[in-house]
Amino acid sequence: MSLDKIFIILRREYLTRVRTKAFIISTILAPIFILALIGIPILLSFLETDRPNRIGVQDETGALVGRFIQIDSLRYVAYNDQPVDTLRALVLKNKIDGYLLLNESHISGESEIEFISSGKGGLSLISEVRGDIRTVIRDERLDRAAVSQTVKDIMASRPSVVSRKLTETGEETTDTLSLFIVGYVMCFIIYGAMFGYGAIIMRSVIEEKTSRIIEIITSSARPFELLMGKVLGVGAVGLTQFTIWAVSSSAIMAGAGLFMASGADPMSGATAAAAAADAPFAMPQIGLGLWISFVFFFLMGYLMYSALFAAVGSAADNETDTQQLMLPISLPIIIPMMLIGPVGSDPNSTLAVVSSLIPFFSPMLMPLRIAMTDVPLWELASSIVLMSATFVGLIWLSARIYRVGILMYGKKASFKEMAKWIRYN
Numbered sequence: 001m002s003l004d005k006i007f008i009i010l011r012r013e014y015l016t017r018v019r020t021k022a023f024i025i026s027t028i029l030a031p032i033f034i035l036a037l038i039g040i041p042i043l044l045s046f047l048e049t050d051r052p053n054r055i056g057v058q059d060e061t062g063a064l065v066g067r068f069i070q071i072d073s074l075r076y077v078a079y080n081d082q083p084v085d086t087l088r089a090l091v092l093k094n095k096i097d098g099y100l101l102l103n104e105s106h107i108s109g110e111s112e113i114e115f116i117s118s119g120k121g122g123l124s125l126i127s128e129v130r131g132d133i134r135t136v137i138r139d140e141r142l143d144r145a146a147v148s149q150t151v152k153d154i155m156a157s158r159p160s161v162v163s164r165k166l167t168e169t170g171e172e173t174t175d176t177l178s179l180f181i182v183g184y185v186m187c188f189i190i191y192g193a194m195f196g197y198g199a200i201i202m203r204s205v206i207e208e209k210t211s212r213i214i215e216i217i218t219s220s221a222r223p224f225e226l227l228m229g230k231v232l233g234v235g236a237v238g239l240t241q242f243t244i245w246a247v248s249s250s251a252i253m254a255g256a257g258l259f260m261a262s263g264a265d266p267m268s269g270a271t272a273a274a275a276a277a278d279a280p281f282a283m284p285q286i287g288l289g290l291w292i293s294f295v296f297f298f299l300m301g302y303l304m305y306s307a308l309f310a311a312v313g314s315a316a317d318n319e320t321d322t323q324q325l326m327l328p329i330s331l332p333i334i335i336p337m338m339l340i341g342p343v344g345s346d347p348n349s350t351l352a353v354v355s356s357l358i359p360f361f362s363p364m365l366m367p368l369r370i371a372m373t374d375v376p377l378w379e380l381a382s383s384i385v386l387m388s389a390t391f392v393g394l395i396w397l398s399a400r401i402y403r404v405g406i407l408m409y410g411k412k413a414s415f416k417e418m419a420k421w422i423r424y425n
Contacts, residue, residue, distance in 0.1 A: 002225060009229025010236065017200075017237045027241050031248035053125050056087050056099035064102050067136040076132075091118050097125070100133070107140055180344050183371030186294050187340060187364045190301055194333050194363070197238045197302055198309035201230060202322060205313030209406050223403035228395070231306045238302060239295070246291060293370045300387045301363025304394055305329065311398035314405030315413035325415075332360035339365060347373040357383055359390035397422055 017023055056079040059065035068076035079087060079099065087099040098117030105111040115129055135156075142152050312325045339361070343352040347369045356365040362383045369375050404421040405413060413421075 002222075005222075005225045006229045006232070009226060010233040013204075013230055013233025014236045017234065018240060023237065023241070027244055030241075030245050053098075053120065054096040055129060056082075056090065056096045058082065058084070058087065058099065058101050060103040061107065063140055064107070064136055067139060068100075068132060071132050071135065088116075091116065094118065098129075100129075107137060107144075113137075179372045180368075182290070183368035184340060184344065186290075186367045186371065187337070190294075190298050190364050190367065191333060191337055193238060193242075193298060194301055194305045195330075197234055198305050198329075201234050201306050202309040202313035203319065204230060204234070205310050205402075205406065206316060206318060206322075209314065210317060223406065224399040226406075227307070227310055227399050227402050231303065231310065231395075234306065235299060235302050239299065242295065242298065246295075290367075290371055294367050297363045297367050300384075300391065304359065304363075304387065304391050305333065307391070307394045307398040311401040311405070311418070314402045315418055333364075336361040336364040340368065343368055344372065353379065357386060359383075359386045362387055400424070 052074045055068075055076050057065045057068050057076050058079050060080075062080070065076070065078045065080065069078065077096065084101065087096070090096045091098060097120050098115060100113065100115055102113065106113050113133055115126065115133075117125070138155065139152070142155060308329045312322050312329065315325060316322045336355070339351070339355050342349070343355065343365055346352060352365070352369060355361050356369050357379065366375070366380075366383055400422045401418050404424060405418075
């Protein structure tokens with residue numbers, strides 16, 4: 001094996017791909033997509049609708065409608081002197097978006113309150129109206145029970161709970177939910193990268209094989225050197241892209257965190273520390289260790305699966321023929337995505353530990369666990385050793401398939417034939 005030849009092939013694969021328009025456009029578009037994903041919801045939160053949802057209230061008791069108006073005078077309108085048919089007509093004419101019919105049986109709990117609407121406002125409006133109904137009925141019942149103001153305040157209070165992880169140094173970090181979101185995003189990115197960059201290698205092998213260029217290349221380099229150079233070259237392209245995305249994403253998330261921490265008024269002069277303390281949501285902070293883990297497991301996952309994709313590409317003459325051969329490769333990538341929920345619910349469970357140590361699952365599940373909990377050193381070491389050993393085995397098997405497959409033309413190889421290629425001397 002010649003390292004010089006592997007480097008030459010690596011360099012060619014890398015430079016050829018980073019100079020393409022597809023690489024440049026995709027590298028630029030990803031941060032723009034992230035910016036839009038974060039920025040659009042923030043922007044929409046500052047925009048008001050042309051007209052607030054108007055809800056008519058017909059209250060036979062006379063005690064409830066005022067409470068609704070006190071909660072939101074723009075939304076709730078009294079229609080005590082109007083018959084039901086009039087309210088129905090107003091809804092059909094889009095004068096109001098719905099109405100409530102209230103009587104004593106609703107206060108006593110003998111019957112359910114019905115909210116009749118036009119369907120505008122969706123689930124959010126229904127949820128908000130339901131919450132207002134509960135508040136109004138609760139307050140009326142408390143007043144009729146003649147309880148003290150202290151009891152009313154206790155019933156109305158909603159204690160907030162913030163979940164945070166405590167480190168050995170005594171410092172509190174981002175809450176568990178935010179950490180799960182970070183881990184999930186990383187898991188999903190690696191999942192997409194396995195298919196994306198693996199497909200690039202597979203198509204590259206097929207193109208070189210069908211154009212017969214491979215016959216010329218194999219005269220100056222061994223198949224194993226070709227395979228390693230191609231795998232490492234495309235991997236370097238992926239690492240370059242991920243580095244650019246990581247830096248830009250960190251800058252975007254940091255800026256979004258400061259913007260959201262400033263509250264509803266982006267021009268407010270509050271200090272960053274004070275604003276952050278009052279912010280309803282804190283953007284998750286990604287430490288250097290998590291970034292390093294993400295890059296490492298991405299590379300290990302890529303190296304393992306890219307070798308298999310290259311083997312599949314060498315056994316087919318076109319992408320259509322690869323569909324049947326792709327199933328054994330796709331399943332180990334898809335299964336970890338199905339385990340995200342159980343692993344995220346308890347990252348230290350037996351299922352989480354065992355599944356994250358399986359070499360084919362580790363690239364996606366281990367970063368999720370690292371984001372959410374302190375993974376023991378022996379588990380990290382075991383995962384690294386198992387993935388490294390698996391890569392060595394896979395690259396050896398793939399190289400034996402690759403050396404025969406790249407020179408086979410005219411038909412799609414079966415798994416049985418590929419097994420024979422592995423046994424060839």
